[in-house]
Amino acid sequence: MIVVHVKDIAQQAKHFTLYEQIDIGLQYALKANPTDPDLAQARAWFWVAANHYDSFLAHYYWAITWHEFSAQDFPKEIELIQLKQIAAEGQLAAIYMLGLFYETEDTVLAIEYYRYAAERDFYPAINNLADKYEHGLGMRQDLEQAVALYLRAAEHNIAAAEWSLGLLYAYGTGGEQDHQLACYWLQRADQHGWQGADDMIADLQRNSCYC
Incomplete structure (x- = not known):
């Protein structure tokens, strides 16, 4: 990679x-x-x-x-009607973007778009579906499934997934704290441009955590 x-x-x-x-x-x-x-x-x-x-x-x-x-x-340029036409042809990027568009308006519909793309190994959608599992948005919360999906996306350098894994391990959400893993994923998120990752790493370092 x-x-x-x-x-x-x-x-x-x-x-x-x-x-x-x-x-x-x-x-x-x-x-x-x-x-x-x-x-x-x-x-x-x-x-x-x-x-x-x-x-x-x-x-x-x-x-x-x-x-x-x-x-x-x-x-x-891209308008919603054009995006829907492209998505209807099966383009996964357009399907993913429709999920983004409907995030605040219709979470359940957004999840349908994400799930369709995620089932076809579209890594940005896998990350966004993981986020819904983590926070129980539009579905039952399932932290184990969230972590599994985040890992799939993070293995392909999706910065948002790396950031989320860093936070989960830093705080021990849904499992034991692991500051070594937290720093690993946060450093990758920082490398891949996730704003705030460097501040989180600094916080862990100030608390004498491994980083």
């Missing part, structure tokens, strides 16, 4: 606008293959743009890179 330090990309990205960041990510994506470091670079640039600018389009571009794609899969 190619590792790209998203924090380093975030520092570079400060000098570029949203659309410049997206364009840089797209340039990497369109010359990448699944084992190429360019794919990791593309994901990093899309992830930074999505989070810094709260960009739905950048988040969609990031999601697209988690399955096979071509240049035609990256629209210049």
Whole structure:
């Protein structure tokens, strides 16, 4: 698995606008293959743009890179009706993004989208489904299932899953505390650009925990 330090990309990205960041990510994506470091670079640039600018389009571009794609899969803009049409054709990134869209409006519907994509090994959706199991949102809480799903997503560098595992092990939620594992996952989340992971690591270090 190619590792790209998203924090380093975030520092570079400060000098570029949203659309410049997206364009840089797209340039990497369109010359990448699944084992190429360019794919990791593309994901990093899309992830930074999505989070810094709260960009739905950048988040969609990031999601697209988690399955096979071509240049035609990256629209210049995306509206809900268009997203639904693409999802109806079976594109997992669009199905995942519909889950995101309905998160606050209809949690049960969001879960249906996440579950469909997760059952087809779409790692961003696996993470979001894990979150619902962890917090009992729209379903019965199941921490064991949440951890199992987080681990599947985290093994593929999904920063949100790494962050969640770090917190679960740090606080012993649903099991015993394990500060060594907490630090391992938090350091990975920090490496992959999850805001706040560095502060959590520092807190553990101040409390004389292994990190």
